[in-house]
Amino acid sequence: MGGTLAFDILIAEDEPSILESLDFILRRAGWSVESVTDGEAVLERVRRELPRILVLDVMLPKRSGFDVLKQLRSEEPTRVLPVLILTAKGQQQDRRIAEELGADGFVTKPYSNAEVVGAVRQLLGDNDRAA
C-alpha cells in the first residue's frame, strides 16, 4: 500500500488510567498518538487509517488482543504492521502465543515508562529503515 501514514501510534487499551498514562508518555516522546478501547475498534480504525505501529493490550472487550493480532496478520496492509503487545498476565505462555501470532514486541504490565518508550522507539526505527 505504502504512502504516508496518518499517525505514529495507535493504542488499544480499555483501562482508562493506563490509557491516559500511555498517551501521556508517548506524546511526550514526540509521537502522534490515537487510541481505541476495544478489539473491534482496533480493526475498524486500522482499516481506515494505518498507524506506524500498534500498541495492543491483550485483555480487550469484544475481541481479545490476540484475536485482533491474528486478524491483522491475515489481511494485506496490516500484515507487516509492527505490533507491541501489552499484557497484565505476563506469563511465558502469553509471550509464546504473541510470538507465534507475529507480534513484534512484548511488554508486561506493570512496566516502566522507559521500557515502553524504548520498545516503541525500536519498532519505529526498524520500520523507518525498512521504509
Added chain:
Amino acid sequence: MLSADFVIVTAIVYVGLLFILAYFGDRHTRANKSSFLRSPAVYTLSISVYCTSWTFYGAVGNAARGGLEFLTIYLGPTIVFVGWWFILRKLVRIGRMQAITSIADLLSSRYGKSSRLAVLVTLIAVIGITPYIALQLKAITASIQAVAESAEGARGSLVGVDDGALAFGIAAGMALFTILFGTRNVDAKEQHHGVVAAIAFEAVVKLAALLAVGVFVTFGLGGGFESIYRGAEAAGIAIYEDDPFGPRWVAMTVLSAAAIICLPRQFQITVVENANEDHLRVAGWAFPAYLLLMSVFTLPIALYGMTVMPEGANPDMFVLTLPLSEGQSGIALLAFIGGFSSATSMIIVASIALSIMVSNHIIMPIILRSSNVGQGDGQGVRRLLLLSRRVSIGVILTLGFLYFSLTGDDALAPIGLISFAGVAQFLPAILAGLYWREAAQRGAASGIFVGFVIWAWTMFLPSFETVLPWVSDVMESGPWGIGFLRPQNLFGLNDLDPLVHSVFWSLLLNSVFLVVGSLVSNQSALERIQAAAFVDVFRRRPFAHRGFMPGSATANDLYFVAERVLGEKRAATLFETAAQERGVEPAMLEPTPEFISRLERELAGSIGSASAHVMLAKVVAGGDVSLEEMMQMADETQQVIEYSQELERTSAELRVTARKLEDANAQLRELDSQKDEFLSQVSHEVRTPMTSIRSFSEILMEPGELNDGQRQRFISTIHNESLRLTRLLDEILDLSALERGERSWQNAPVDAEEALDRAVAVCDALLRQRGMRVEFGERAHTTMVDGDSDRLCQVFINLISNAVKYNDADHPIVRVSSAVRAGQFVVEVADNGPGISKTDRKHIFEKFWRGVEGGGDQGGAGLGLAISRQIVARMNGTLELVPGPLPGACFRVRLPVIK
C-alpha cells in the same frame, strides 16, 4: 453210616479248627507284613463269603423249583465285578481314605457324618439281615436233621429234639463262636486278618465239597451231563419252560448286583478288610470264576435229584441227601461240612459287621452323649466297645433265631431274597453318594427310609403270612380294608410277581425321594466337604486334611482321648510316630489340624466317623468348628476356589480403589487448574492498577513540564488505583472466606426491607450521576429474615449498581420490587440495559467475570456477583438471574422469612 451226633461233633471240631486257623492267621500277619494272607487270592476267596448255604444248598432247590432263575444270583455279582469294578474301586479308595468301618459308616460319612443316617442304616441292616441269618440257621438245622433221618438210629442224642430247639442250640453256639472269634480286637480298621484267613479257608472247603458232590452225582451216579439231561427229560421234568428273561430275572439280577455292594458282610470283606486296592484286579476275574465253579453242577444235581429222589423230598437238601441215600458217608460228610462252612462264614462276617455298626452308631453315641469322655478309668471306652459288640452279636443271632421260629417252612432262596431286597435300599444312596455331588443327607435318609418302609410292607411282612393270621388278612384285603395298600398289590399295581412288585416300588420311591429330597434341601458345609471328598476321591491328594482347627486343645487332651479309645499302646505309638515325623519330643507335639485329622481317622477306625467326629469336637476347644474354618480346610479344591474368590474380591477392591484415586487425582488436577486460573486472574487484576500507579509515579518523579492540573490529576489517579487494589484484596479475602463456608457475621433477625431501602439510598448518587432514577414495583412491608443487615445491603447495592453501570439504554431504568411469596422474601432488580447473552449467563456468577460490554471504567474486579451469591447462600437464600419485566437483566434474591 453218619449219625447226627457224629456230624455235630465234626462241626464242633471244624469250628475249633477255624478258631486255631484264625488265631495263627492273626499272629502270622502281625509278624509278617507281606504275609500270604494279605494276597489277592485270600482276598478273592474271602469275598466268596457271598456264597452261603443259600448257594450251597438253596441254589439246587431254586433250580429245581424255578429253573435257570438261580443263575441270576451269580449274574449280578459277576456284572459288578467284571463290568462295574470302578464302583468297587471307588468304594475301596474311599474306605481307606476315610477309615470307613461299615456300610452305615460309609453313608453317614458321605452325608455329612450324620449320626441319624448311621442309626437308620444300622437298624435297617439289622432288620434286613435277620432273615438271612435265619436262613443259615435253617440250613444247618435242616442238614443235621437230614443226617438224623437218613438211617435208623442216626438221631442219637437228638431224639426228642425238634427243629426249634436244634436251631436255638446252633444259634447259641454260633453266637459264642463269633464273640470269641470276632471281638478280640476293638479296632475294626485293624482288620480281622485271622477271620479273613478262616473265611478264605472256608471258601476252599465249600467249593471243594460242592465240586466233590457235583462230580460224584454227575459222573458217579448220573453218568455224565448228557445222561442226566436225557434222564430228566424222560422223567418229564421240564426245567427250561419259563421264559428266562422276564421281569423276575431283571429284578433278581438287580438285587444280587445290589447285594454284592450293599450287604454289610460283603462291604466288610470287600472294602473294610481290603489290604490293597490292586487286589480288586484279581478279584475282578477270580471271583466270577469262583461263582462259575460254584454253579457248574447246580443244574445236574437238581435234575438228577428230581429224577431219582422220592416225591416230596426237599430239593434244598439234594446236595446232602443224594450222597446219603447212596450210603456215601464220606461224600455226605464233606457235603455237610461244606454247607456248615458256608453258613458259619456268613454268620461270622455278617454278625461282626452288624455288631460294629450297632456299637459304633447306636451304643457309642449314647455313651458319648451321656458321659464325659476323659473321665473314668483308662480302658473304659475300649471295654464298653467290646461289651457292646458282644451284646450286639447276641442280639443279632437272637433276632435271626426268632425270625426262623416265626416264619414258615419256606425254601431257602426266597428268604435270602428278602434280605437282598432289604439291603438293596442302600444302593441308590451309595451310588448317588459316589457320583452325584448334590446328593444330600435329607434326600438319602428319606429315600432309604421310604424304601425300607415299602420293603417292610411288601416283602418282610408277607413272610410272616403263614404264622400270623392278620398278615394274611391284610394281604388279602389291605389294611382296614383299603385294597389300595395291599402289600403285594400296592397302589393298585396287580399282575406282578411279588418280588418284582416289591423291588419296583421300593427302589423307585427310594430313588425319587433321594433325588427330590436332595434337590430341595441345602447341604451343610460338612456335607459339601464330604460330598467332594467322595465324588472326587481320585482327584484328591491322599490325606488332605479336614475337620478341626486346633483351637486350644493340647496334645495332652488329645492323648487322653486317644488312650481311652485306642488303648495305651496304640495311642502312645501314634503320638510317638507323629512326634518323630516332626522331630520333636512327644510331650512337645503340637496339635496341628493335620494331626487332629489323623487322630480322627484313627478313632474313626474304632468307633466310626460320626462318633469320632463328635468325640473330638468335644475335646477340641470351641467344640464344633465354624463353617468358615471348615470351608477353609475343606480340601485342595475348596481352598483353590476360596483363594481365587479372594483374589477376585481383592482385585475388584483394587479396581475400585484405583478408580477412586483416578477421580481424586482428576479432582485435584481440576482444583489445581482452577487455582492456576484464579492466581492468573488475581495477578491480572492486581497488575492493572499497579501499572497505572507505577507509570504515573514515574511521570511524577521525572523533572519536567507538568502543569498543576496534570500533577493533581495523576496523583488522584494513583490514589484511586491504590484504593482499587485494597478493595480488590478485601474482596478476594472475603470471597475466599465465604467460599470456605465461613461467615464474618452472625445471622440474626433483620428487616430485609430496611436493608433494601438503605441500598437504594446509597446508590442514589450514582443514579443521579447518570441521570437515572429507581422505579419501584410492588413493595413488601417490614419483613424479617435471618441474616446481617449490612451484608444484605451490600448485595442489593451490588445488584443496583450493576444495573446502572452496564445500562447503555437511551432512557436507562432500574426497577426494584419486593414481595413475600410462600414464606420467601423475594427481591427483584431489573434493568432495560443490553441484558446478558445466552453464553454469558452461565458465567456471570464466576469470579473475575465481567460483562464483555465495557464496564472497565467501573473499577470492579468481577467479584461482586460471586460475593453476593455467597452472602445470600450463607443466609440460606438464593441469588439467580431470571427473565425480567424489562428488556435487560433481572436478578432475584430469595430469603426465607422468619415469623
